C-alpha cells in the first residue's frame with residue numbers, strides 16, 4: 001500500500017511586490033505537484049508585515065508565527081515598507097524576528113549566472129558565475145536592533161555580537177555545503193580591525209580542520225566587494241556575518257541579473273523559510289512588473305530542502321525550466337531589460353515545465 005506524504009507550506013505573501021511574486025511561485029508549485037509520486041502540498045496563507053501592522057498593530061501575529069513553526073516549510077514574499085516604522089524610526093522587520101525566534105541560523109544565498117547577457121560583467125558565460133553566500137542569520141550586527149541611543153540624542157550604538165556556538169555551526173554548514181560543491185570555502189570578515197572577526201576567523205580554521213579536502217581562504221569584506229566584480233568565478237562557498245552577508249548578497253545579485261533572480265533560504269535544524277533576497281520594491285509594487293524568478297527559485301530551494309526524492313527532482317526541474325526560459329534573451333521582465341509582466345514570466349516558466 002502506498003501512502004502520500006503531505007507537506008504543509010505556510011505562505012506569507014507580505015508587502016509590496018511580495019503577493020505578486022509568491023502567487024507565481026505557488027502556481028509553479030501547484031503545477032509541478034501532480035507529477036510527484038506520493039507527495040502533495042497543503043498551502044495556508046498568513047498575513048504579516050507592514051500591511052498587517054497597519055491593520056492589527058502587530059506585524060507578526062502569533063497565529064502566523066505558529067503556522068510558520070508548525071509548517072514543513074515557509075514560502076515568504078517580502079515584508080516592510082519604508083514609510084511604516086516603529087516610534088524609534090526603525091522599519092518593521094518580522095522576517096528577522098522569524099529567523100531569530102525559529103533559530104534559522106543558516107542563510108544560503110546562491111548566485112548563479114543563467115545567461116551571459118544578464119551579467120554587467122564582460123566575458124562571463126552561463127554557469128561561469130556560480131557561488132553561494134552563506135549568511136549567518138541570527139547573530140552579528142542585526143541582533144543589535146533596538147539597542148542603545150543616548151537620552152540626550154548625542155550618540156547611538158549598535159553592538160556586533162558573535163558566539164562560539166553561532167560561528168561553529170555556520171562554518172560547519174558552509175563546509176558541508178562546500179563538500180557537495182567545488183570544495184572551496186572563503187570566510188569574509190574584517191579581522192584586520194574587529195576582535196569579533198578575529199574570533200570568527202579562529203573558529204573558521206578550527207572547523208576547517210574537520211574538512212581537510214576543502215580549500216580555505218579568508219578575505220576582508222571590503223576586498224570581497226572588489227573581487228566579486230573582478231573575479232567572481234574564483235568563489236564557491238563564502239561564509240560571513242549577518243550584515244556583511246546582507247550587503248554582499250545584493251552586490252552579488254547584481255552580477256547575474258539583479259534582485260529579481262536572487263533566491264535565498266533561512267534554515268534551521270527542522271524549520272526553514274524560503275524567500276527572494278529582494279525586498280518589497282515599493283517603486284514597482286502593484287504594477288505587474290515584478291520579476292517572480294527569485295521567488296520561483298526560492299521555491300525550488302524549498303523543494304530540495306524538503307529532501308524527498310520526488311521533491312528534489314521537482315526542484316531540479318524548476319531550475320531547468322528557468323534555465324530553458326532564459327535561453328531566449330527577449331524573454332525578460334523589466335528589471336532585466338525585457339517587457340514581460342510578472343504573470344507572463346510565471347506563464348513562461350510553466351510552459352517550460354511541460
Ligand SMILES: NC(=O)C1=CN([C@@H]2O[C@H](COP(=O)(O)OP(=O)(O)OC[C@H]3O[C@@H](n4cnc5c(N)ncnc54)[C@H](O)[C@@H]3O)[C@@H](O)[C@H]2O)C=CC1
Pocket residue numbers: 017021077078079080081082091095259260275276277278279280281282283284289290291292294335
Ligand atoms: N526580506 C525582506 O523582506 C526584505 C525587505 N526589505 C524591505 O523592502 C523595502 C524596499 O527596500 P529596497 O531597499 O528598495 O530594496 P528592494 O530589494 O525592495 O528593491 C531594490 C531595487 O530592486 C528592484 N527589485 C527588487 N526586487 C525586484 C523584483 N522581484 N523584480 C524587479 N525589480 C525588483 C526594486 O524595484 C528596486 O529598484 C524596504 O521597506 C525594506 O526594508 C528589503 C530587503 C529585504
Ligand SMILES: CC(C)CC(=O)C(=O)O
Pocket residue numbers: 080093095096246277278
Ligand atoms: C529587513 C532586511 C534586513 C532584510 C534583508 O535585507 C534581507 O534579508 O536581505
Ligand SMILES: [Mg+2]
Pocket residue numbers: 246247250277
Ligand atoms: Mg537584504
